[in-house]
Amino acid sequence: MELNEKSVKKLKEDFPIFKNNPGLVYLDNAATSQRPSIVIRALVDFYEKENANASRGVYTLAEKATERYAEARKVVANFIGANPNEIIFTRNATEGLNLLSYTLTSIIPQGKNEILLTEMEHHSNLVPWKQLAKSEGFKLKFVKVKNDFTLDMDDLKEKLTEKTAIVSVTHVSNVLGTINPVEEISRLGKEKGALVIIDGAQSAPSLKTDVKKIACDFFVFSSHKILGPGGIGVLYGRIELLEKMKPFNFGGGMIKKVTLSETEFTSPPERFEAGTQNIAEAIALAESIKYLEKIGLDNIHDWEIELVNYALKKLKEIEGIEIYGPSENKVGIISFNLKDIHPHDVASLLNDSGIAIRAGHHCAMPLMNRLGVVGTCRASFYIYNTLEDVDALVEALKKVMEKFGK
Numbered sequence: 001m002e003l004n005e006k007s008v009k010k011l012k013e014d015f016p017i018f019k020n021n022p023g024l025v026y027l028d029n030a031a032t033s034q035r036p037s038i039v040i041r042a043l044v045d046f047y048e049k050e051n052a053n054a055s056r057g058v059y060t061l062a063e064k065a066t067e068r069y070a071e072a073r074k075v076v077a078n079f080i081g082a083n084p085n086e087i088i089f090t091r092n093a094t095e096g097l098n099l100l101s102y103t104l105t106s107i108i109p110q111g112k113n114e115i116l117l118t119e120m121e122h123h124s125n126l127v128p129w130k131q132l133a134k135s136e137g138f139k140l141k142f143v144k145v146k147n148d149f150t151l152d153m154d155d156l157k158e159k160l161t162e163k164t165a166i167v168s169v170t171h172v173s174n175v176l177g178t179i180n181p182v183e184e185i186s187r188l189g190k191e192k193g194a195l196v197i198i199d200g201a202q203s204a205p206s207l208k209t210d211v212k213k214i215a216c217d218f219f220v221f222s223s224h225k226i227l228g229p230g231g232i233g234v235l236y237g238r239i240e241l242l243e244k245m246k247p248f249n250f251g252g253g254m255i256k257k258v259t260l261s262e263t264e265f266t267s268p269p270e271r272f273e274a275g276t277q278n279i280a281e282a283i284a285l286a287e288s289i290k291y292l293e294k295i296g297l298d299n300i301h302d303w304e305i306e307l308v309n310y311a312l313k314k315l316k317e318i319e320g321i322e323i324y325g326p327s328e329n330k331v332g333i334i335s336f337n338l339k340d341i342h343p344h345d346v347a348s349l350l351n352d353s354g355i356a357i358r359a360g361h362h363c364a365m366p367l368m369n370r371l372g373v374v375g376t377c378r379a380s381f382y383i384y385n386t387l388e389d390v391d392a393l394v395e396a397l398k399k400v401m402e403k404f405g406k
């Protein structure tokens with residue numbers, strides 16, 4: 001389905017939040033997306049009609065819950081080009097990265113003691129590795145961000161060595177909107193025998209993902225950013241690696257056999273899903289994926305680009321605006337500052353006009369340092385945003401400038 005101003009206005013009717021908040025201009029999609037009724041309905045339906053624990057009981061409801069949970073895993077696997085046994089349900093992208101930081105030491109070869117990250121990582125793909133470096137003595141290295149807001153690939157090649165154990169890179173920057181060349185990064189990482197992790201939190205919403213084409217070892221994303229419910233995320237792992245990795249959490253649902261003296265763990269993905277899972281959320285996540293696939297990820301990205309290009313053209317008319325992000329190869333995210341006005345002041349004044357944007361460091365403090373700012377304003381677009389939303393943003397920003405006498 002092609003997205004344009006008219007079809008988007010129609011599609012917006014699927015999202016009850018807009019009916020319940022008339023006039024809302026929601027431009028904080030990189031933080032979390034809104035949910036269509038079909039996803040909300042899937043949650044309610046499960047609890048009202050089908051609730052039981054999965055992978056445990058033999059009665060009809062329990063078997064149905066087990067079946068629906070397994071079906072959801074298949075939908076997720078298909079969404080990113082993986083096999084169902086390579087999909088682990090987590091709480092969010094952050095938990096997926098933490099799981100890796102706790103478990104990968106069990107498969108890292110001797111002599112490899114470096115972790116390569118970039119200056120543009122979200123704290124979720126930074127702090128877990130910093131903790132691992134502290135506890136296990138790994139050395140962290142960071143690929144530089146160039147002045148054109150893209151990754152410095154020469155720097156990456158220089159910093160990648162035979163000692164690199166892990167390369168963990170965001171697919172898309174949550175601040176700059178930059179799309180990183182993850183296929184090339186995976187290839188280069190593999191050449192050095194490193195494990196390659198891609199943080200897909202900001203790419204999964206609008207870029208068609210094929211983990212086999214990227215050829216990464218692991219890929220994480222969150223449901224709440226792709227129209228799905230909160231409290232559930234996804235970790236993809238290459239099955240050959242998952243089979244060798246030690247579990248993350250221990251308890252029910254992840255064992256083959258337990259005696260008082262011994263424990264035998266089950267195979268992936270269950271090995272990494274201890275305890276009762278978010279069954280309703282997995283089912284609702286599958287609904288959000290079906291909804292996105294019906295529209296088509298390419299159509300979604302095209303519409304984001306149309307919105308972003310229109311916004312950039314109009315924003316540049318505001319004298320004194322500073323925009324942080326590449327001119328091409330990006331998603332629907334724009335970071336900016338208005339002269340020396342604090343981003344929080346801008347966001348508060350925009351709120352008075354019913355416009356929701358994010359302001360601050362966006363959980364990317366090292367990138368703020370690199371940009372030489374304390375924070376930025378960030379407008380991020382998704383499938384229900386219109387060109388009218390962009391007009392409203394630009395008009396409101398002009399008023400902010402007037403208010404501050406700029």
Ligand SMILES: Cc1ncc(COP(=O)(O)O)c(C=O)c1O
Pocket residue numbers: 030031092093094095122124125170172173174199201202222
């Ligand atoms: C690039 C990136 N990685 C990781 C995360 C963490 O996602 P979550 O908070 O859903 O775990 C975010 C969230 O904004 C993000 O933008």
